[in-house]
Amino acid sequence: MTKSNVREAALDVLLKVEKNQAYSHLLLNQTINTHNLAPRDTGLFTEIVYGTIQHQKTLDFYLSPFVKKPLGKLDDWVRLLLRLTVYQTVYLDRVPERAAFYEAVQIAKKRGHKGISGMVNGVLRSLQREGLPDPDSINDPIERMAVKYSHPEWLVSRWTEQFGEERAARICRANLEHPKQTARVNRTKVTVEEAVALLEEDGYEAEKSTIIPDGVIVKKGAIAKSRAFKEGYLSIQDESSMLAGYALGAEQGEAVMDSCAAPGGKTAHIAETMNNIGRLEALDIHQHKAALINEQKNRLDLDLINAKVLDARKAGEVFEEASFDRILVDAPCSGLGVIKRKPDLKWTKSAADTVRLGKIQLDILQAVWPLLRPGGTLVYSTCTVDRDENSTIAASFLEKTPDARPDEGMRDRLPEKLQQVCKSGAELELFPDDFGTDGFYIHAFTKMSSC
Ligand SMILES: C[S@@+](CC[C@H](N)C(=O)[O-])C[C@H]1O[C@@H](n2cnc3c(N)ncnc32)[C@H](O)[C@@H]1O
Numbered sequence: 268m269t270k271s272n273v274r275e276a277a278l279d280v281l282l283k284v285e286k287n288q289a290y291s292h293l294l295l296n297q298t299i300n301t302h303n304l305a306p307r308d309t310g311l312f313t314e315i316v317y318g319t320i321q322h323q324k325t326l327d328f329y330l331s332p333f334v335k336k337p338l339g340k341l342d343d344w345v346r347l348l349l350r351l352t353v354y355q356t357v358y359l360d361r362v363p364e365r366a367a368f369y370e371a372v373q374i375a376k377k378r379g380h381k382g383i384s385g386m387v388n389g390v391l392r393s394l395q396r397e398g399l400p401d402p403d404s405i406n407d408p409i410e411r412m413a414v415k416y417s418h419p420e421w422l423v424s425r426w427t428e429q430f431g432e433e434r435a436a437r438i439c440r441a442n443l444e445h446p447k448q449t450a451r452v453n454r455t456k457v458t459v460e461e462a463v464a465l466l467e468e469d470g471y472e473a474e475k476s477t478i479i480p481d482g483v484i485v486k487k488g489a490i491a492k493s494r495a496f497k498e499g500y501l502s503i504q505d506e507s508s509m510l511a512g513y514a515l516g517a518e519q520g521e522a523v524m525d526s527c528a529a530p531g532g533k534t535a536h537i538a539e540t541m542n543n544i545g546r547l548e549a550l551d552i553h554q555h556k557a558a559l560i561n562e563q564k565n566r567l568d569l570d571l572i573n574a575k576v577l578d579a580r581k582a583g584e585v586f587e588e589a590s591f592d593r594i595l596v597d598a599p600c601s602g603l604g605v606i607k608r609k610p611d612l613k614w615t616k617s618a619a620d621t622v623r624l625g626k627i628q629l630d631i632l633q634a635v636w637p638l639l640r641p642g643g644t645l646v647y648s649t650c651t652v653d654r655d656e657n658s659t660i661a662a663s664f665l666e667k668t669p670d671a672r673p674d675e676g677m678r679d680r681l682p683e684k685l686q687q688v689c690k691s692g693a694e695l696e697l698f699p700d701d702f703g704t705d706g707f708y709i710h711a712f713t714k715m716s717s718c
Pocket residue numbers: 508526527528529530531532533534550551552553556577578579580597598599600631
């Protein structure tokens with residue numbers, strides 16, 4: 268595939284993301300497979316798609332002085348072509364400006380009439396001549412931060428209110444970084460050292476995580492294609508997500524429920540910490556997603572996992588009261604902690620989503636609570652950075668549940684470095700700028716014995 272086709276393929280994906288609100292990571296994988304992109308093109312293609320979505324607000328700020336009408340009034344493909352071209356010239360060292368401009372005009376000629384290619388050429392040349400406008404010239408602090416770090420204003424304003432201006436800026440900056448490629452070692456099969464050695468033997472650049480004992484960072488090579496992955500020694504998982512398993516602290520022989528389990532990343536971790544011995548019920552509301560849990564179970568040889576299609580809010584109709592030692596509620600959430608990996612989330616989610624999802628989270632917590640035995644542990648976790656979910660929901664749950672207490676022992680079950688950033692013994696609010704992971708939230712509760 269030529270470079271120009273790579274850019275056209277990127278433009279097509281961006282158009283689909285914008286029009287259908289389709290998820291970029293799914294479309295990206297589809298396009299790589301259907302176009303049979305060579306590995307060297309895959310890198311540029313992925314970079315252009317993610318980078319353009321990630322930086323779109325800043326890119327629009329750069330472009331708008333040079334486009335006569337508001338950018339929103341341009342045809343979608345023209346706006347996206349301008350964005351992706353400026354993205355390459357500003358953020359990618361290896362793409363010469365001349366080449367990116369030339370390709371953009373060629374694509375515009377192919378897709379539109381002569382006037383459009385002339386307009387694209389004119390805008391790009393003016394920008395080249397006059398230089399990029401400076402976001403620091405914006406007076407309003409929220410708008411300035413939103414433009415500078417390419418986030419929607421509602422989100423910047425919300426994070427500033429919830430966490431202060433400095434932390435909000437750090438979150439936004441961290442969201443623009445490239446995500447680390449990380450995996451969790453299946454300790455029922457190999458040690459971390461053995462997994463790293465196997466990856467290196469196969470030409471991967473891998474090292475132990477500095478924050479998670481079972482974690483591996485892979486700097487070069489696709490984990491999913493590795494022998495170690497195929498043999499079931501590794502699971503692809505962000506280091507932050509590995510924390511839920513530690514916080515739960517499930518042990519061999521216990522009865523455990525993972526109430527929102529698909530695709531099964533944390534279920535598998537729990538099964539590994541239980542040494543594949545005991546009882547592990549893994550629920551998910553969606554039939555097709557429960558199949559993903561079974562895929563993990565089979566690949567990793569963790570046969571204690573019992574996947575079930577079930578709405579956790581109805582778990583009481585299926586399971587007996589007080590029948591579980593530990594329950595994980597890794598709840599559906601707005602995902603605002605994973606913007607680094609899924610940049611479309613910041614443009615598609617709204618404040619209303621956090622309220623709607625927060626309510627579902629609370630309903631699930633209350634529904635599964637009776638199934639926990641006295642003295643047992645429930646861990647509530649999300650991959651969002653938002654207090655309308657997370658701490659507000661945890662507080663509401665505690666208020667409505669007389670026999671629930673914060674489990675102050677949770678912090679001691681976490682890896683050492685994470686203990687230092689816990690808000691209390693029972694609560695961790697992990698920001699994407701803390702250790703370069705995704706943002707994550709954990710609150711552990713324990714059930715009082717009624718005596
Ligand atoms: C954050 S994801 C879970 C990720 C999973 N724990 C992992 O580590 O792979 C939330 C999951 O909850 C499921 N879900 C949403 N509402 C649910 C409900 N009422 N009962 C059970 N599962 C639900 C979704 O289908 C989704 O798979």
